[in-house]
Amino acid sequence: MELEPGAGPGSLTRPCSKCRARETTLESRSHAVCKDCFMNFVATKCIKQIGLLGKETRPPPPASGGPPTETRRYLLGLSLGVSSTVLLHLLNENIEFQLAKGRNAPFELVVIHVDTSLFLPDQNGQSRLAPALDAYRQRYPRFTFHCIPLSSTLDLSSTNPDDIDWSSLPFRSPFSQRQGSSDSEPSPPQPSIDDTEKTLQTLLASLPSAASRADIVRLLTRHALVSQAHQHGCQALLLGHSTTALAELTLAEAAKGRGFSLPWLVRDGPSPTDDDEDDDDFSSSIPDDHTATASVNPTSNHAGGGKDRGRRRRLLIYHPLRELQRRELATYASLTEPALTPLLGLASPSLDNSNSSNNRIVSHKDLSIEEVMARYFGEVEAEYPSVIANVVRTAGKLVPREVTEHEGDNNDDDEDDYEDDGETAGGEGSKKKRREGRCGLCRMPLDLAGDERWRGELGEKKEISLQGRKGRSRLCYGCERSTAG
């Protein structure tokens, strides 16, 4: 990408095609540009999306009138890879820009890294990623950083309709004492960190393949981020996916049989596990001051936070870098002053891309679907950038469906009126319906019509499991494949 620097100072041998004032040093999207124009281009692409999000999350004006007093609060999922680091940097720049203009900071940002390494913390209870995170804290003192072990997803209360229904899974429930429990059973005592880490390790080891493990780790990571966003009272979860990453995600999820829930994953908008019609589950109150965000309070089950003015806090998921290619972000990271590259080196080398969560558990010989896609797009990105952008556009055109009408699904009569129930049935009833209409693992809407039609095509006799066991959530096709092989 980088071109030879110009011949001599003073005379412009190749003026930037955009500003015409500086020497060309880069080629960006078939234009020869200078560094400043390139940096500006990247920042603009990102800030445009942040602006769109800002409109979506505009706080309501106070009852007394006047300008809004609440601040927007976002959560950034930081994988410590290039893309999310660049996003962090751009968000910081945006805030600094606004402050320099004498305005208020446009939003607060909580940064979460989900540690998927499954290594136990050292004696001080520190993750081995602590030094890496410290470097980030030092560089961006404005933000709060948290490192959450992936096993934290095991602690999520199962009474929550948006959390994983462990009983739906074919393998052993992480907490055996909870097995067969009903929704109303109180949470068991909190197991120690070591225990949960080991439980998660066992659980992942019981999966049939590396591809399945990578898939489940990805799901759990997303669960952890969404759950953290709710716990921190955030209105949006920001993910660092580039165009390339979204295209990879699109094809990888299609290859895993998750075509039905695909639109939910690649679009910007409400979280699929979110539901506007229910108003109780996640309206956590906003912590009073900034320090409160440091402690992770499981406030999610308390109904209707008073500070919320009765408005349910829905969670939006945004990908502000969706219009930038991965290699553009890598170039950007090397050009900031100081460069972001040293930060990236602090995490293990395998973290060096946005699919970080998938790289650690996989052994050399067996790859995950994500890795196959990453390799494919690594080849394709340079040669066919428009094709990549087109994949993302195309996937975005699909209309996500909440729950399908089911043709001939006689086995679950009580679900047939699911769609009518949303607003009329309140409380536990509709919550239960919601659980039933969703996959027990990824929490995406179930495709009952598709499952019905598909039965038997795989040449396996165990399609019955798609039906779900009595009283348990079903799994969607993709999760069924990942857990059963």
Next chain:
Amino acid sequence: MVSTLCAACKTERAYIKRPKNHAKLCKTCFISVFEDEVHHTITSSHLFYPGEKVAIGASGGKDSTVLASVLKTLNERHGYGLDLVLLSIDEGIKGYRDDSLETVKRNAVQYNMPLKVVSYEELYDWTMDQVVETIGKKGNCTYCGVFRRQALDRGAKKLGIKHVVTGHNADDIAETVLMNLLRGDLARLSRSTSIVTGDNRSEVKRSKPLKYSYEKEIVLYAYHKGLDYFSTECIYSPEAFRGGPRSLIKQLERVRPSAILDIVRSGEDMARLIPGDSPSSCACKGQTSAPIAADEDDIGGCGSQGGRTSDKRMAAIEKQLRENEAHEALEIDVAKVKSGSSVGERDKQIDLPLRNGSGLARGAPRQVLGTCVRCGYMSSQAICQACMLLENLNKNRAQIQI
């Protein structure tokens, strides 16, 4: 050495590891499982009715030979009551088609089915050899593909048959799903995943009974049944490629055997998520102003090349998309806002006819079927694709003769 027993019958020695799910089966059980699955596909999709006359598009290759063999077996075993006919297309390629046609002729005897051969020469007055002579090897597959699609229908009509079955397999469908995702052609994605194509207005419907059968299993079936098929690649087919969706599918299959079916499933599901009938409800330039050129029958190509997508095709798509982007840059802001936020939710509400000036107007949806004014064959344009191509060819021929 302790040998594993067949997972199905538990008596015979397991001999085959099924590509689809790695189940270990004996030869007999594999064959019966394969047939049972095709039977399941046929019955669950209500593909046939008793007494129906069905033409099997037979190229002499593994897919269509297996299809003919399985259909004959199932027809007898389950009493479908089908009247099966082999329908072959003679593209006029010496050293390739003449040999494979011999295979089909033997198949007709082996399966005791009538055989009908229609040739490009009789339909279009051109053989593929002549086409290649005129236009060169480059792009000849486009001609062949367009001609074949029509030729199959015309051949069926000549036989008074309204249903043609083709040997497209799960790998072909999966490839088309990925291809159409890359190409951004949701309408074609939808069409290619459905097991039956052609609505009431089209005179001949097509179906793909092997839609869920793995290419590898088809090869195994042909091998273990000792079927007589022709395995040479077409002499005009593009060379081996790199970076096409077919290679991606093969890699995915290695990582997770079910991946091919998973892609098919995703494709079917995504087809149900497409807004409206046409993909162009978003006024995206890629769809309305400049449809990306591709073979009309883009699944599995001509069968002889195993439906592989050439590198060139990816390049062609890239080129097309870039051109669209370049056009986009000239557009007014409304359009820009639109395409930029095409993933946003609100986007769906904006449905303005943005570009009347260029290319196809939105008032002319692409999938309205009419008939070609020249040949009378069904077409969404005034003149069908085949006649357009012929016009080109004939111009060249005239010049050469002068």
